[in-house]
Amino acid sequence: MSKQRKATPRARLAMLTYHALMLAISAIFLLPFYWMTISAFKTNAEIFSDPVTWLPDPIRWENVTSLLTRDDFPFVQQFLNSVFYAGTVALLVCLSCSLAAYSFGCLRWRGRNLVFGLTICALLMPTIVTFLPVYLAWSKIGLTGSYWPLITPFLFGDAFFIFMLRQFFMGVPRELLDAARLDGASEFRIWWQIVMPQLRTPLIIVGLFATVYTWNEFFMPLIYLQDREAFPLSVGLFTFQSQRAVEWSVSMMGAFLTALPMIVLFLFTQRLFQRGLSSTGLK
Amino acid sequence: MSNTSFAVPRHISRRGFLASSAAFGTAMALPPAAFAQQEGQLLLWLPGGSELFCKIHTGLLEGFSAGASLGPATTVCGLGQDTEFTQSLIGAITAGNPPDISMLWDSPVSLGAQGAFMPLDDMMKGSKIPLDTWPAGLLSSCQFKGVTYGLPITAGVYSMWYNQEMFEARGMASDRASFPKTWAEMRKMSKEFTVWEGDKLISAGFMPNRVPETMAIWSALNGGMMFDEANLKYQIDSEQNIEMMTFFLEWLDEEYKGDFNLVDRSGNFLDGYPNSTTGMGPAFREGRQAGMQSGSWLLGDIFADPVPSFERWNLAANPIGPSGSTSVSGTWPNWFVIPVGSKNPQAAFDYLSYLAIEGSVEWYQQIPDVPTNSQVQRKAPAGLVEKRGQEVADDITAFLGEQAAVVTPMWNSPVQSFYTDQIARAVEKIYTKASPVKDALSEAQAATQAELERVLAG
Amino acid sequence: MPITAPIAPQAAPLLPRRNRKAQRAEARAGxxxxxxxxxxxxxxVALPLIVTFYIAQTKFQIVGAPKWVGLQNYEALLRDPAFWKSAQNTLIFAAISVPLKLIIALGLALLLNRATALLGFYRxxxxxxxxxxxxxxxxxxxxxxxxxxGPVNIALEAMGLNPPDWLLDPKAALWTLILLSLWPLGVETLVFLGGLQNIPKDVSEAADLDSPKRWHKLVWITLPLITPMVLFNLVxxxxxxxxxxxxxxxxxxTTGTPAESTLMYMVVLYRAAFRYFNMGLAAxxxxxxFVVVLILTLLIFKTARSWVHYEGGET
Incomplete structure (x- = not known):
């Protein structure tokens, strides 16, 4: 420590170089997002102006109101749909995956390793492999056009989140569970009253991840939903953009406002994201 | 570090957790499909979904339902327009819960031949819209093996658009009758307009065609065809088609430095719309392109932003290729189908009859998709009258009506999308010189014919 | 198997009866x-997988019933140039994008790990x-x-460079797609950063004293300790x-313009299913x-034994 303090001018120079480098890299990563944001506050003509303008001048705040009042892009409704979709999936994932993760992480039973191995296989399987039959089955029972096909699978669990949660469940001390068992607590009670409250943070982490993934999920809702009023934002944005005469500023505003809630969420919870991903080293 | 919080048992508010789960559970118990079709009430699906388009169709359907004493009708828009729309429709049909009527922007033949749409022939007999009231070339876009699976109620009609003021500035006659009658004349005239500044194309005349969907029109203009429906044989690599692509390729080399990339970097010379990926304005409207082939839908959009830099433009018949003898037109129709499983097939068909004759007139007034049934009394679009005057608007309307009667069949294959993608691939290979004309076309021919035979087999 | 859970030593037959009963209860609960x-x-997952293998051997045009055709769809695939082209594009994409992404993400994580101020911002x-x-x-x-x-080309031209046509040029389009895939690497970076932060202080400080050369430390101390994260990110x-x-x-x-240079495997699969209605071929x-991914991951896991280092010394 004292050695470092002596070398202050050099350390300071190193620090400056470091931040200059990091800011330069940040600029590259920010560019697409920045371009989307400024385009959202320009008119169509200004987006494509020559020479390029790097700041919207004037800032077209009216783009916000014009987006929110359109008939052919029910933004508010689709926003609520996204909240419902992501929220439901996050809740279901926390519940269903913690059941399986408790079993894999805290309980010993024959066949456990086999079932967990299969879970990893399921995690590795490309969605498209299983997609066609599932899609046809939902069609046959007449539930396409609703959120059922999008949400029901999470009632049973999800390989990735089970995997993630299991890493945390494995950290619960065995002695704690054994003590509860000696007291005569049922396994269900141990799970619900002892383990779940202890794993509050991991559960929130998994819920956050589920929220972000679902918010940006595109393929499944595109295929299953059949009504503009029912689309989540990810799909609404796409069908709006694919119209013949493209209104760039409106769709950029749409994209900006779609991404904004997730960015705010990330800003405030990034430590939790970090912790969730720290647990994923494959063992 | 990941174990720090385990030491202090904290309680999640389990009651709150359960309560919110219950709330979501209730929300999930909502009726599965928001728009289940019901007897006595029509349900219509539309691809695309611009505000005006939706409004017109909602109005037409509501007006009809009220007049026919049906229950309140529902119009669904904004489901996307390409594959994603088809996909939703297939899903609804497989589920046995389709709309009563659907508009399509893709030929109904592929799915019709698979049994997804109701054959309309029986209902058409003795109705207001019997078979012989439709232009044959157009109706064939809905027919396969003599069965009609849909109706091309209105259509965008393809013709040549040209900038009269640019013609006159070079001392050329700008009336429709003087427009080039052959490809050779058009190519010769085109050179007069084409100006390069280094590798930048400043202004251009006409361009060799590269739109895969309309290649069938150019083939017919050269006396050929892409698909011989009667014999179920593709003719993509026929002599006429090889001649056509060779002509286009030589044209590209002679006038446009053999490179469409240079053209595309200089502006949007492809169609009359702003480019959807680069935002570049249409060269035609900017007064940098003498003419192009376009669908009649541009009539409705040409006065919008970016406003043309000139006032007078006109439409003319498509010119004829070296081996061709007559001018033909082509269309991109708005097809209407009644999906299998519709609960109100008769009411749905009555609506189609109404739309074909009365409804399409009002539709054409606001969005210039040309009504195709021969009994329709077309009235010039209001916007066109306002900008160009009654006389020009009537003249253009009459011209489009004539063109709609001489369309060549171009949407009549049960493997339409496959064919279109193969043509797109071949055209790209030819223009980028990745493959000689004959090889590229033969490859497309073999693949498309094989796919056709696969689909038709058993 | 590297993916199985550590198993606590069990000695069931020797345990007293009460314990065995508890064990059975635990197994039931599990x-x-x-x-x-x-x-x-x-x-x-399981049933649909079986059904997919079945559909793959039928002619099935989405509407109507599937009809058994045996291996015809696989034969058609082998003859289909789009299949080979898209497989080639996808393999090139994966072979270049994945390692590049890992290297860049690791670099960013190493940089982030040094941050004292502004960590939250950079992250x-x-x-x-x-x-x-x-x-x-x-x-x-x-x-x-x-x-x-476009602004990028305007900027590059201003710097006196001669930028490519990116997505318009058939020779550059796939590389542009690869370049674009390098942007969203936040997850990979955070995974690595997590690994770096978990390295015990005494280990890294000992390394600081032992060998002042940074590269040496990176290759011999740091990298081995985060190999589990490399494995995860790789898979x-x-x-x-x-x-x-x-x-x-x-x-x-759907045609992978320009000149099929961006035609990817999933695009061909999707268009077969929902544009050509050829469900059999899509399946x-x-x-x-599925088989390719399975073989690849098995291979990776197999070789992983020799290069993934786990704490506690066991390999």
Whole structure:
């Protein structure tokens, strides 16, 4: 420590170089997002102006109101749909995956390793492999056009989140569970009253991840939903953009406002994201 | 570090957790499909979904339902327009819960031949819209093996658009009758307009065609065809088609430095719309392109932003290729189908009859998709009258009506999308010189014919 | 198997009866808790997988009933140039994008690990592309990379460079797609950063004293300690890069313009299913993808024994 303090001018120079480098890299990563944001506050003509303008001048705040009042892009409704979709999936994932993760992480039973191995296989399987039959089955029972096909699978669990949660469940001390068992607590009670409250943070982490993934999920809702009023934002944005005469500023505003809630969420919870991903080293 | 919080048992508010789960559970118990079709009430699906388009169709359907004493009708828009729309429709049909009527922007033949749409022939007999009231070339876009699976109620009609003021500035006659009658004349005239500044194309005349969907029109203009429906044989690599692509390729080399990339970097010379990926304005409207082939839908959009830099433009018949003898037109129709499983097939068909004759007139007034049934009394679009005057608007309307009667069949294959993608691939290979004309076309021919035979087999 | 859970030593037959009873209860509970997931896996993964293998051997045009055709779909695949072209594109994409992504993410994580101030800011910036809606992301890139008029080319030309036509040029389009895939690497970076932060202080400080050379420390101390994270990122990266879809279809459409240079495996699969209504062929493609991914991941896991280092010394 004292050695470092002596070398202050050099350390300071190193620090400056470091931040200059990091800011330069940040600029590259920010560019697409920045371009989307400024385009959202320009008119169509200004987006494509020559020479390029790097700041919207004037800032077209009216783009916000014009987006929110359109008939052919029910933004508010689709926003609520996204909240419902992501929220439901996050809740279901926390519940269903913690059941399986408790079993894999805290309980010993024959066949456990086999079932967990299969879970990893399921995690590795490309969605498209299983997609066609599932899609046809939902069609046959007449539930396409609703959120059922999008949400029901999470009632049973999800390989990735089970995997993630299991890493945390494995950290619960065995002695704690054994003590509860000696007291005569049922396994269900141990799970619900002892383990779940202890794993509050991991559960929130998994819920956050589920929220972000679902918010940006595109393929499944595109295929299953059949009504503009029912689309989540990810799909609404796409069908709006694919119209013949493209209104760039409106769709950029749409994209900006779609991404904004997730960015705010990330800003405030990034430590939790970090912790969730720290647990994923494959063992 | 990941174990720090385990030491202090904290309680999640389990009651709150359960309560919110219950709330979501209730929300999930909502009726599965928001728009289940019901007897006595029509349900219509539309691809695309611009505000005006939706409004017109909602109005037409509501007006009809009220007049026919049906229950309140529902119009669904904004489901996307390409594959994603088809996909939703297939899903609804497989589920046995389709709309009563659907508009399509893709030929109904592929799915019709698979049994997804109701054959309309029986209902058409003795109705207001019997078979012989439709232009044959157009109706064939809905027919396969003599069965009609849909109706091309209105259509965008393809013709040549040209900038009269640019013609006159070079001392050329700008009336429709003087427009080039052959490809050779058009190519010769085109050179007069084409100006390069280094590798930048400043202004251009006409361009060799590269739109895969309309290649069938150019083939017919050269006396050929892409698909011989009667014999179920593709003719993509026929002599006429090889001649056509060779002509286009030589044209590209002679006038446009053999490179469409240079053209595309200089502006949007492809169609009359702003480019959807680069935002570049249409060269035609900017007064940098003498003419192009376009669908009649541009009539409705040409006065919008970016406003043309000139006032007078006109439409003319498509010119004829070296081996061709007559001018033909082509269309991109708005097809209407009644999906299998519709609960109100008769009411749905009555609506189609109404739309074909009365409804399409009002539709054409606001969005210039040309009504195709021969009994329709077309009235010039209001916007066109306002900008160009009654006389020009009537003249253009009459011209489009004539063109709609001489369309060549171009949407009549049960493997339409496959064919279109193969043509797109071949055209790209030819223009980028990745493959000689004959090889590229033969490859497309073999693949498309094989796919056709696969689909038709058993 | 590297993916199995550590198993506590068991000596069941020697334990007293009460304990054995408790064990049985625990086993029952284990199965009970896993049951919903076992059911879910059966309904949504196992059964559909079997059905996909069945559909792959039928002619099935989505409407109507499937008809058994044996191996015809696989034969058709082998003859289909689009299959080979898209497989080639996808393999190139994966082979270049995945390692590059890992290297860059590791570099960023090493840099982030040194941050004292502004860590939260940098972390957010690197994660940001991942939070952008995929469709919007592709559209913005197309705007930025417009030849001639796009801001990137204007900037590069101002610097006296001769930038490519990016997505317009058949020779450059696939590389542009690879370049674009390098943006959303926030997850990979955070995974690595997590690994770096978990390295015990005494280990890294000991290394500081022992060998002042940074590269030496990176290769011999740091890298081995985060190999589990490398394995995770590698496997997930391969699976996702084989499934690249949204970017490819927004940029190249269903024909992979220009000149099929952006034609990806999933695009060909998707268009077979929903544009050509050829479900049999689509299912055949899905099964091929499944087998390839399975073999690749098994190979990775197999070799992983020799290069993945686990704490506690066991390999």
């Amino acid at each position: 199965l009970f808790f896993a049951l919903p997931w076992i059911i879910g896996m059966t309904i949504f 957010t910036v690197f994660y940001l592309p991942f939070l952008m809606p995929a469709v919007a992301g592709s559209v913005v890139f197309m705007l930025l990379l417009t030849p001639n008029a 997930i990266g391969i699976i996702y890069s084989f499934q690249v879809f949204t970017q490819a279809i927004v940029i190249g459409g 055949a493609m899905a099964t091929v993808l």
